[in-house]
Amino acid sequence: MRDCRILRDATLNAAHVTMEARPVRHSRCVMTEMVIPNDLNGLGNLLGGRLLHWMDLCAAISAQRHTNRVCVTAAVDFVEFRSPIRQGEIVVLESQVNRAFRTSMEVEVNVWAENPLTQTRRFCNRAFYTFVAVDETGRPVPIPPVQPETPEEQERYEQAARRRELRLLLSGRLPSEKARQLQASLTELAASASSSDEPNP
Numbered sequence: 001m002r003d004c005r006i007l008r009d010a011t012l013n014a015a016h017v018t019m020e021a022r023p024v025r026h027s028r029c030v031m032t033e034m035v036i037p038n039d040l041n042g043l044g045n046l047l048g049g050r051l052l053h054w055m056d057l058c059a060a061i062s063a064q065r066h067t068n069r070v071c072v073t074a075a076v077d078f079v080e081f082r083s084p085i086r087q088g089e090i091v092v093l094e095s096q097v098n099r100a101f102r103t104s105m106e107v108e109v110n111v112w113a114e115n116p117l118t119q120t121r122r123f124c125n126r127a128f129y130t131f132v133a134v135d136e137t138g139r140p141v142p143i144p145p146v147q148p149e150t151p152e153e154q155e156r157y158e159q160a161a162r163r164r165e166l167r168l169l170l171s172g173r174l175p176s177e178k179a180r181q182l183q184a185s186l187t188e189l190a191a192s193a194s195s196s197d198e199p200n201p
């Protein structure tokens, strides 16, 4: 990645880059695909790897919309496959940047399967991607913050900080004593568990 010419050409002129906070809506991406025979596993359902590929592209578009930079996938967490997706169904992917940190950001991707005849949708999949904005040499560069505008965006923004600590902890990039948000959440959980254990008077 570090000596790629496309990367150099795409990032040398960084006049379009700004560090002003950006609303979540600025990074939103909606992608639509149709499941065809080449996308199927032996059971006749959409291949998990094909879906992850589409999700990665959708998330990359969100990351690049937020930053106006070339962004690379650093990690993928909490991937769930809740319901198989069948041939002929329409796959709708929606992503947005939940929160930006220094050079990295959390992108949430949600996936629905849509019946093309009835247009009814069922929720199938969710994952959280970490993208890092890079310069022309592939090194991480600072990115603008996210400005949440709705209560849901605010909640996602706060949860993103806890998930970040967890993924950095699990990848050995954060010592446990520095995982302060997680420690606070665990203390809160323990307190609510012990108060609900108390017998009624």
Ligand SMILES: CCCCCCCCCCCCCCCC(=O)SCCNC(=O)CCNC(=O)[C@H](O)C(C)(C)COP(=O)(O)OP(=O)(O)OC[C@H]1O[C@@H](n2cnc3c(N)ncnc32)[C@H](O)[C@@H]1OP(=O)(O)O
Binding pocket: 001, 006, 007, 010, 056, 057, 060, 070, 071, 072, 073, 074, 075, 101, 102, 103, 104, 105, 130, 132, 134, 138, 139, 140, 167, 168, 171, 173
């Ligand atoms: C017509 C115009 C054409 C234009 C044309 C443009 C080109 C259009 C390109 C399209 C692009 C599409 C892209 C698709 C998506 C890929 O397919 S990308 C390919 C797959 N990914 C890669 O190859 C990435 C390989 N990894 C790397 O290059 C480096 O590890 C990284 C990700 C840049 C990080 O570098 P590093 O030296 O570890 O940097 P470090 O300073 O330690 O960490 C930087 C940040 O990453 C975070 N981080 C690092 N590792 C992790 C981890 N495991 N978990 C969580 N966070 C992590 C750190 O916490 C830190 O965050 P901040 O505190 O700064 O917010």
